[in-house]
Amino acid sequence: MSTPAELRAALVDRLTADGALTDQAWRAAAAAVPRETFVPEYFLPVPASAPTAYVPVLCDNPGRLEGVYRDQTLVTQLDGHLSPSDVQGPVAGAPSSSSTLPSLVLGMWQQLDVEAGHRVLEIGTGTGYSTVLGAHRLGEQNVVSVEVDPEIGVRAAEAVKAAGYSPTLVIGDGLAGYADGGPYDRLIATCSVRHLPLPWLHQVRPGGRILATFTGWSFAFGLALLTVTGPGCASGRFLPGYVNFMVARPHDRPPRQPVTLLSGDERPSEIDPAILGDWTGKWVAQLAAPSAEIIGAGDQQILVDFATGSHARTTPNPDGGWTVTQRGPLRLWDQAEAAIRAWQQHGAPHQEGFGITVDGDGQRVWIGTEEGPTWNLPI
Numbered sequence: 153m154s155t156p157a158e159l160r161a162a163l164v165d166r167l168t169a170d171g172a173l174t175d176q177a178w179r180a181a182a183a184a185v186p187r188e189t190f191v192p193e194y195f196l197p198v199p200a201s202a203p204t205a206y207v208p209v210l211c212d213n214p215g216r217l218e219g220v221y222r223d224q225t226l227v228t229q230l231d232g233h234l235s236p237s238d239v240q241g242p243v244a245g246a247p248s249s250s251s252t253l254p255s256l257v258l259g260m261w262q263q264l265d266v267e268a269g270h271r272v273l274e275i276g277t278g279t280g281y282s283t284v285l286g287a288h289r290l291g292e293q294n295v296v297s298v299e300v301d302p303e304i305g306v307r308a309a310e311a312v313k314a315a316g317y318s319p320t321l322v323i324g325d326g327l328a329g330y331a332d333g334g335p336y337d338r339l340i341a342t343c344s345v346r347h348l349p350l351p352w353l354h355q356v357r358p359g360g361r362i363l364a365t366f367t368g369w370s371f372a373f374g375l376a377l378l379t380v381t382g383p384g385c386a387s388g389r390f391l392p393g394y395v396n397f398m399v400a401r402p403h404d405r406p407p408r409q410p411v412t413l414l415s416g417d418e419r420p421s422e423i424d425p426a427i428l429g430d431w432t433g434k435w436v437a438q439l440a441a442p443s444a445e446i447i448g449a450g451d452q453q454i455l456v457d458f459a460t461g462s463h464a465r466t467t468p469n470p471d472g473g474w475t476v477t478q479r480g481p482l483r484l485w486d487q488a489e490a491a492i493r494a495w496q497q498h499g500a501p502h503q504e505g506f507g508i509t510v511d512g513d514g515q516r517v518w519i520g521t522e523e524g525p526t527w528n529l530p531i
């Protein structure tokens with residue numbers, strides 16, 4: 153049986169060979185920080201279960217360490233309160249905290265482009281694994297991490313201490329940042345947000361960088377790296393790849409209500425509804441209809457705005473094409489369709505073709521340049 157150190161070294165070798173781990177300093181951090189200290193137990197999804205069920209993997213379960221050192225996300229909490237040790241068998245629930253797959257954690261730290269002496273604010277301590285990677289690389293005195301969930305924060309603090317590190321750990325609202333530790337050179341968020349919280353922009357120094365994942369109530373995601381250009385202002389680009397994080401709790405959608413699809417205005421759809429199943433296509437539709445939730449699959453899509461009762465649905469026609477039915481004060485398909493067409497007219501780029509600007513006029517996502525198609529983020 154392999155030791156934790158051997159498993160850790162093997163993981164570092166795999167991530168290096170795959171091209172996910174390219175920086176020597178971060179390779180050293182990954183080789184030094186024991187992930188098993190931060191994930192003593194976790195949930196694994198039951199294959200093909202619907203809704204997804206999870207089985208607990210406890211500290212004495214065979215294969216636990218091998219699971220810790222696979223490049224996978226490990227769910228550590230369900231429904232905001234359930235830990236693996238709280239259950240004895242399969243249980244359904246919504247993941248509310250996790251240890252993100254190491255390749256993504258280390259990849260984001262590399263994208264943040266930190267340098268020796270930089271002070272970093274991390275939003276979302278989670279298990280503390282990412283926090284300690286940063287502390288190992290930069291020095292514990294240069295890392296501040298904020299966690300909103302007190303129970304998760306206490307467990308993380310215990311794990312961080314057990315690993316031999318003492319960065320500044322704060323229990324509080326990460327969307328408010330932590331002004332007492334600033335100004336910061338970098339900010340990294342391990343939750344997703346609907347818009348960039350203004351405190352972050354005032355706590356990171358001009359010229360500093362913010363790495364954050366943007367999302368909405370349709371749960372499409374885009375990772376952006378911004379440079380702070382002045383108090384309350386920043387600009388940047390979205391990055392290649394596919395990243396998703398749990399939504400910051402204050403930015404999460406309201407509880408879903410039963411969907412009642414009523415009759416409405418009908419017309420032909422000018423786009424193939426299946427494009428909303430594309431990673432970036434869904435992202436574009438979400439930009440255009442930020443208060444809506446996209447439900448459905450293939451060419452049968454449903455958009456619902458629970459606040460206004462507006463909804464839209466598509467159905468395939470027997471002879472080809474699609475019919476869209478819309479009802480309510482918001483013409484959700486009109487909004488999504490116009491955005492998709494604009495995106496397609498600009499070459500349908502992946503998200504690295506998008507940029508973001510934050511200033512006194514709001515927060516805007518655009519394609520190509522600031523003169524291209526533009527959508528306002530909900531504030």
